Amino acid sequence: MQRILAGYVTAMCLLLMAPIVIVVILAFSGAGYLQFPPTALSLRWFARFLGDDQWRAALWYSLVIGAIACTIATTIGFFAAYALVRRPIAAKKLLLSLLLLPVIVPTVITAIAMYFLSARLGLVGNVLWIGCCHAVVALPVVLLILLATLQGVDVNLERAALSLGSSRLRLFLRVVVPLAAPGIISAALFAFLASFDELIISLFLTGIRAQTLPVRIWNSLHMQIEPTIAAVSAVLIGITGLVLLLDASLRRWRAARTGAGT
Amino acid sequence: MLMLPAFAMLAFVFVLPLAWFFTQALFAEGGIQQIASVIASRAVLQAILATNWISLLVTACVLLAGYPIAYYLANRRGLRFTLVVFCIIVPYFTSIIVRTYSWMVLLGRAGVINRLLQSAGLIEAPLPLLYNKLGIVIGMTYVLLPYMVLTLFATMKSIDRNLLLAASGLGAGGFAVFWRVYLPLSRHGILSGALIVFILSIGFFITPALMGGPSDVMVAMLIERSVEITLDWKSAAVMSLFLLAVTLVLYAVYYRITDLRRLMGA
Amino acid sequence: MNRAPLPAGRGALELSGLTKRYGNERVVDSVSAAIRPGEFFSLLGPSGSGKTTTLMMIAGFIAPDEGRITVDGADFTAVPPQRRGFGMVFQNYAIFPHLDVFENVAFPLRARRVAQPEIRRRVGEALELVRLERFARRTVRQLSGGQQQRVAIARAIVFQPAIVLMDEPLGALDKNLRYDMQVEIKDIQQRLGMTVIYVTHDQEEAMNMSDRIAIMSSGRVEQVGPPDLIYERPANAFVGRFLGEANLLEGSIEKVHEGEAELRTRDGLLLRGRIDGTAQPGQQAALFVRPEKLAGGAGDAAANRANGILRRRSFLGSVIRTTIDIGPTTQLTMDSPNSGHGLHLQPGAEIAVHWPVAHSILLTP
Numbered sequence: 001m002q003r004i005l006a007g008y009v010t011a012m013c014l015l016l017m018a019p020i021v022i023v024v025i026l027a028f029s030g031a032g033y034l035q036f037p038p039t040a041l042s043l044r045w046f047a048r049f050l051g052d053d054q055w056r057a058a059l060w061y062s063l064v065i066g067a068i069a070c071t072i073a074t075t076i077g078f079f080a081a082y083a084l085v086r087r088p089i090a091a092k093k094l095l096l097s098l099l100l101l102p103v104i105v106p107t108v109i110t111a112i113a114m115y116f117l118s119a120r121l122g123l124v125g126n127v128l129w130i131g132c133c134h135a136v137v138a139l140p141v142v143l144l145i146l147l148a149t150l151q152g153v154d155v156n157l158e159r160a161a162l163s164l165g166s167s168r169l170r171l172f173l174r175v176v177v178p179l180a181a182p183g184i185i186s187a188a189l190f191a192f193l194a195s196f197d198e199l200i201i202s203l204f205l206t207g208i209r210a211q212t213l214p215v216r217i218w219n220s221l222h223m224q225i226e227p228t229i230a231a232v233s234a235v236l237i238g239i240t241g242l243v244l245l246l247d248a249s250l251r252r253w254r255a256a257r258t259g260a261g262t
Numbered sequence: 263m264l265m266l267p268a269f270a271m272l273a274f275v276f277v278l279p280l281a282w283f284f285t286q287a288l289f290a291e292g293g294i295q296q297i298a299s300v301i302a303s304r305a306v307l308q309a310i311l312a313t314n315w316i317s318l319l320v321t322a323c324v325l326l327a328g329y330p331i332a333y334y335l336a337n338r339r340g341l342r343f344t345l346v347v348f349c350i351i352v353p354y355f356t357s358i359i360v361r362t363y364s365w366m367v368l369l370g371r372a373g374v375i376n377r378l379l380q381s382a383g384l385i386e387a388p389l390p391l392l393y394n395k396l397g398i399v400i401g402m403t404y405v406l407l408p409y410m411v412l413t414l415f416a417t418m419k420s421i422d423r424n425l426l427l428a429a430s431g432l433g434a435g436g437f438a439v440f441w442r443v444y445l446p447l448s449r450h451g452i453l454s455g456a457l458i459v460f461i462l463s464i465g466f467f468i469t470p471a472l473m474g475g476p477s478d479v480m481v482a483m484l485i486e487r488s489v490e491i492t493l494d495w496k497s498a499a500v501m502s503l504f505l506l507a508v509t510l511v512l513y514a515v516y517y518r519i520t521d522l523r524r525l526m527g528a
Numbered sequence: 529m530n531r532a533p534l535p536a537g538r539g540a541l542e543l544s545g546l547t548k549r550y551g552n553e554r555v556v557d558s559v560s561a562a563i564r565p566g567e568f569f570s571l572l573g574p575s576g577s578g579k580t581t582t583l584m585m586i587a588g589f590i591a592p593d594e595g596r597i598t599v600d601g602a603d604f605t606a607v608p609p610q611r612r613g614f615g616m617v618f619q620n621y622a623i624f625p626h627l628d629v630f631e632n633v634a635f636p637l638r639a640r641r642v643a644q645p646e647i648r649r650r651v652g653e654a655l656e657l658v659r660l661e662r663f664a665r666r667t668v669r670q671l672s673g674g675q676q677q678r679v680a681i682a683r684a685i686v687f688q689p690a691i692v693l694m695d696e697p698l699g700a701l702d703k704n705l706r707y708d709m710q711v712e713i714k715d716i717q718q719r720l721g722m723t724v725i726y727v728t729h730d731q732e733e734a735m736n737m738s739d740r741i742a743i744m745s746s747g748r749v750e751q752v753g754p755p756d757l758i759y760e761r762p763a764n765a766f767v768g769r770f771l772g773e774a775n776l777l778e779g780s781i782e783k784v785h786e787g788e789a790e791l792r793t794r795d796g797l798l799l800r801g802r803i804d805g806t807a808q809p810g811q812q813a814a815l816f817v818r819p820e821k822l823a824g825g826a827g828d829a830a831a832n833r834a835n836g837i838l839r840r841r842s843f844l845g846s847v848i849r850t851t852i853d854i855g856p857t858t859q860l861t862m863d864s865p866n867s868g869h870g871l872h873l874q875p876g877a878e879i880a881v882h883w884p885v886a887h888s889i890l891l892t893p
Contacts, residue, residue, distance in 0.1 A: 001436065009334045012327065013349035016407070019364030020356060022374060026367065036374040072271070080268035087264070097517050099268060102276055104513050106465020108482040109502040110276065112489055113283035136275045139268065156622035159589050162609040163616035163693070164636035164683065171610075174635075178626045190355075197357035199468055214359045221363060221472060230367070233360040240356050 020237055027234035029227055045231035055216060055232065061127065062196055062212040068131025069138050069195035074188040076135075077142030082176070084143075085150040086158075096147075100140045107137070107200040115204035125209035133205060134195035141194050142187040149183025149254065150176075182254035189243045196239065280506075287499035300500040305484065309501075313480045316398055316470070317463035323403040324410045324459050325452065332414030332451075336421070354408035362469045365401045366392060369473075397473040405469055406462060410455040417451025450519065457516045461509055481505050538600060539565040539690035539723035541586070546595035548581055548747075556581050557747035558595065563725065563740075565690070568717055570726040570734040573744030574770070579727045582744070583695050586725060588612050599691065610639075615684030615692035615722075619699045621676045623668045629655070629679050630664040636687040654686040657716060674705050681713065691723045698733065710736050731771050735759065743767050759818075761804070765891050768816045775822075775860050776814040781807050781890070789890050791815050795855025799832045801888030816889045819849065822862035827882025834860065838877045852879055 030040030123129040199214040369391035376388040467482040488494040541563040548556040556578040571579035584590040588609035658678035735755040751763040762768035779793035836854035
């Protein structure tokens with residue numbers, strides 16, 4: 001029985017990883033069409049990706065919008081998470097469930113509503129505005145990570161700082177933020193990723209001016225499945241991998257910050 | 263006070279556009295009479311049926327595929343645990359469009375699977391794996407599997423191992439222990455996992471839009487089409503309101519049965 | 529530390545009618561106490577007795593629903609914790625894990641914008657006082673529990689607070705280390721002359737260190753006084769039982785005369801004891817006596833006397849504890865020093881015990 005289970009889980013793991021691994025391999029293919037396993041390896045699709053002005057622009061917009069969304073979401077998410085953890089607030093669960101709504105409401109509806117308003121306000125294609133919209137969708141991720149982080153920060157450390165004469169501002173800057181730093185960075189990374197990977201809202205809001213990578217992939221997929229997309233996908237996967245790697249290395253630091261002294 | 267920026271953000275960038283969109287589009291010329299005709303239209307009814315059917319199918323697939331994985335994770339530590347978690351987490355955080363594209367590469371007529379099968383001589387004509395319901399279900403199951411596994415894992419991790427030992431100590435066999443003790447104890451996770459997967463399924467757009475066939479239109483796709491192609495904002499608003507209402511009702515149920523502390527400790 | 533003791537008269541703390549409610553429950557119920565400058569004052573009670581909540585209100589982390597906190601005549605009830613200027617030591621030390629030992633101790637000085645050379649001098653002195661001068665640049669994780677506690681103490685006293693609050697500071701240490709640290713804390717307190725409010729659930733610890741103890745139970749202060757007084761003359765049965773072993777013989781009062789009364793136990797034994805306050809004949813009461821006040825033998829007529837059957841003998845090291853049945857519903861516990869020449873009776877043997885009336889206290893409910 002145990003052996004069947006282990007076999008099944010192994011098979012599922014392979015199946016889960018297979019599409020991602022295969023796309024990354026195909027991105028390095030030398031052939032002009034999608035052939036697996038590839039007969040020759042080359043970087044030509046990456047070269048085409050980076051050599052194309054439109055793809056490069058898309059990469060740039062993705063990065064900028066991601067940075068904006070991640071800054072906004074992490075900042076306001078930090079304050080909200082701090083209040084949820086430390087303040088005696090009634091109906092905490094209700095408040096949190098409201099803050100999590102953006103991941104529950106079908107993104108198509110959110111995106112159309114945002115587009116409807118943005119079109120009137122002339123904000124379609126406005127990078128800052130798209131960043132704000134992405135921040136709303138990234139907020140739940142930030143909140144969940146920071147709630148866990150701040151719950152791990154011993155409340156007595158904050159009490160100690162206050163009893164030692166520290167002002168509220170000093171408490172935040174010298175105690176809470178440094179202690180929560182690994183979690184804050186983690187939250188920022190995943191907020192960036194949420195925006196960087198977001199498609200539907202971008203689809204409506206970017207217009208033709210500020211197309212992001214997922215939007216470009218979407219548009220190309222309606223035309224043909226060409227290996228350039230494999231290369232772009234590989235880049236996106238690579239960034240995801242990088243974020244996960246950074247997060248994993250932050251975990252030890254996080255444990256050292258919140259686990260010591262107790 | 264500290265919550266203010268978050269709620270202001272949510273109000274202006276999320277709630278306000280939704281409210282504005284619904285009031286403007288619904289009460290525009292033509293009045294409310296059209297609402298009934300939109301819901302009653304053949305295309306919408308078909309989409310609702312298809313959405314429900316596909317979502318149920320996907321939820322079932324995800325549950326069946328995910329339960330053993332979660333069970334395995336709940337009972338393992340060390341390297342094997344890390345490896346399996348890695349295989350769940352990497353797809354979970356990979357862009358949905360990339361994951362969908364990957365499956366399109368695998369399942370297409372000239373895709374990896376059909377070519378491998380053909381070159382192995384197992385089939386002569388390529389199998390229709392993409393641009394139909396099968397494609398949608400495969401793609402969506404893949405995208406949603408991590409949600410189920412992580413939810414089930416959280417519940418299973420909290421099951422007291424001593425209860426299982428007690429059950430076998432009282433003479434229950436391996437299967438009875440699972441069926442009479444473990445499964446009921448993990449019921450809560452099954453329920454919340456299934457709910458969250460179903461909630462996400464009914465609003466799904468990217469995967470069905472890319473992997474479905476011409477007849478497999480889900481509600482979210484219909485909404486997008488009425489905006490992008492026919493510029494019929496009113497229909498889009500009616501369908502959106504309907505979809506939103508169903509989603510919120512299900513979310514309310516989810517809210518009732520889910521322990522927030524678990525969510526917060528996630 | 530070559531520092532002048534605090535100016536006399538600073539560090540008086542008065543609590544009047546402090547009350548905290550959570551829902552309908554009064555977690556702290558009109559607690560009042562006047563703590564003198566330089567006093568070592570303990571709040572002692574079982575868990576859930578409200579002692580930590582009381583301390584948190586003194587520190588300013590919990591706002592009282594009723595009552596006032598006064599420090600040297602000034603009303604502190606609404607002063608935020610960071611402006612109260614109390615030193616504070618926590619049970620789990622609450623050392624900042626992102627700062628080294630030096631920076632932890634320097635934290636209150638930096639918050640007060642003390643100049644760097646002065647910081648260096650005062651942190652050095654504080655670390656010297658807790659014998660950690662060689663550990664200044666260690667991180668917290670390189671320290672043992674006892675060392676971490678010393679850092680917490682150094683940090684709480686480095687800015688020369690007149691009042692230091694300690695919340696079960698030794699709770700996480702093992703027994704031997706705990707005793708050493710008690711001596712050390714007491715020593716520092718006496719050298720610096722500060723007022724200490726000390727929360728603990730450990731009776732021995734409270735008795736060893738305190739000038740006065742407030743015994744708390746279900747949110748109320750049951751009794752305040754010096755350790756010996758509370759031990760010898762508890763105000764009620766709870767205090768008597770909480771602060772060590774106690775015999776409590778229940779019965780009704782027969783006669784009251786000049787601070788003494790006679791009590792008839794339920795088994796009909798007539799005993800005498802001291803009584804504080806008023807009591808009426810016929811009233812229910814309990815006669816309290818510590819086990820170590822009992823002695824074997826008949827005794828003279830001025831003492832309380834009882835005869836019974838030895839039920840159990842327990843060897844507790846320095847003490848031998850004997851349980852004696854003196855009636856169908858009454859037992860006595862007697863502690864005898866393990867001096868090597870005591871009685872060696874076996875269970876079932878007949879035994880006579882007696883004890884002085886001066887050590888018998890009549891407690892009315």
